[in-house]
Amino acid sequence: MSAALAAYSWEMGDIPKRRRIEYACLAAVLLLAAGLRLWRLEDNGFGTAYYAAGGIFHIYYLSTLAPPFAALAAIGAVQLWRRGPGWLAAGLGAAALWQGYVLGAGALGWQTPWMTAPIAVVLVAAVTLWRDKRPPALVGGAALLVLPLAWALSPIFAAGNLTLPSASLPRWLGISDGRGPILSRNWAALSEDPKLVEFLSSHRGQARFLMATPTALLAAPIIIGTGQPVMAMGGFSGRDPILSVEAFAEMARRGDVRYVLLGGRSRGPNELAHWVATNGTPVDEAEWRSLSADGRWPIRLYELKVAD
Numbered sequence: 108m109s110a111a112l113a114a115y116s117w118e119m120g121d122i123p124k125r126r127r128i129e130y131a132c133l134a135a136v137l138l139l140a141a142g143l144r145l146w147r148l149e150d151n152g153f154g155t156a157y158y159a160a161g162g163i164f165h166i167y168y169l170s171t172l173a174p175p176f177a178a179l180a181a182i183g184a185v186q187l188w189r190r191g192p193g194w195l196a197a198g199l200g201a202a203a204l205w206q207g208y209v210l211g212a213g214a215l216g217w218q219t220p221w222m223t224a225p226i227a228v229v230l231v232a233a234v235t236l237w238r239d240k241r242p243p244a245l246v247g248g249a250a251l252l253v254l255p256l257a258w259a260l261s262p263i264f265a266a267g268n269l270t271l272p273s274a275s276l277p278r279w280l281g282i283s284d285g286r287g288p289i290l291s292r293n294w295a296a297l298s299e300d301p302k303l304v305e306f307l308s309s310h311r312g313q314a315r316f317l318m319a320t321p322t323a324l325l326a327a328p329i330i331i332g333t334g335q336p337v338m339a340m341g342g343f344s345g346r347d348p349i350l351s352v353e354a355f356a357e358m359a360r361r362g363d364v365r366y367v368l369l370g371g372r373s374r375g376p377n378e379l380a381h382w383v384a385t386n387g388t389p390v391d392e393a394e395w396r397s398l399s400a401d402g403r404w405p406i407r408l409y410e411l412k413v414a415d
Contacts, residue, residue: 167272203251206225262274303329320337320340322345369406370404370406387409
């Protein structure tokens with residue numbers, strides 16, 4: 108990519124040749140520095156584009172960098188093609204060496220069979236330079252996409268943590284990628300119980316909502332599994348004041364909500380949860396639970412029967 112941007116800088120209109128050389132060198136150095144910075148993404152949690160980001164930062168936010176990087180790569184590829192076989196060979200070689208370094212220095216190591224892809228690109232770059240023709244570079248460009256494609260497919264076959272998604276070819280291959288259990292395995296949602304879904308569906312009656320719960324994390328599996336409306340009373344984490352106790356009590360009185368699932372990973376005190384626990388009736392776990400209880404994050408189902 109450094110070579111690509113350098114080639115683009117070289118093409119800048121009527122700027123004197125000496126100045127163009129300076130711009131090209133500067134562009135290459137800056138982009139190489141950016142590449143070194145981005146290579147550390149998994150360690151420091153954010154990239155150069157998000158250097159000043161505050162608050163909580165998750166690794167999957169970096170997916171927003173894909174469109175500008177793709178555009179930059181396309182611009183660079185066009186410029187390298189226009190400059191000729193020599194520039195194409197330099198661009199392919201630089202990209203392959205960097206790809207090989209990132210691969211070898213990571214969890215897969217230098218002796219992984221996947222190293223065949225960047226080695227093949229280096230060989231194609233040499234052939235492009237030797238024959239002084241552009242077409243071989245097309246083969247190298249395709250080979251250069253093998254590893255990115257494999258990484259992009261890895262979440263489909265080895266999803267890892269679905270709440271904090273990330274791509275990892277080592278995880279797909281069954282190799283530890285050093286990210287730890289939080290990112291490398293999926294933690295099933297506490298409400299992801301088929302018996303709970305069956306119970307709610309058969310006892311819903313005329314209620315508008317299949318269930319209410321403090322957080323979206325508890326509501327989402329039920330919504331996905333049934334396609335029915337489920338109320339997240341406190342938004343994503345249980346702290347969003349979208350409903351007052353009075354408003355929720357009125358909904359319960361009208362019969363809009365019959366069952367409420369409390370507990371889980373909700374944060375902070377919740378007046379709605381307190382009201383439900385005070386005015387609701389706990390449902391026997393034998394009727395709705397088929398999975399083992401989570402001792403750290405217990406959940407409990409309540410039935411609301413609020414009199415006028």
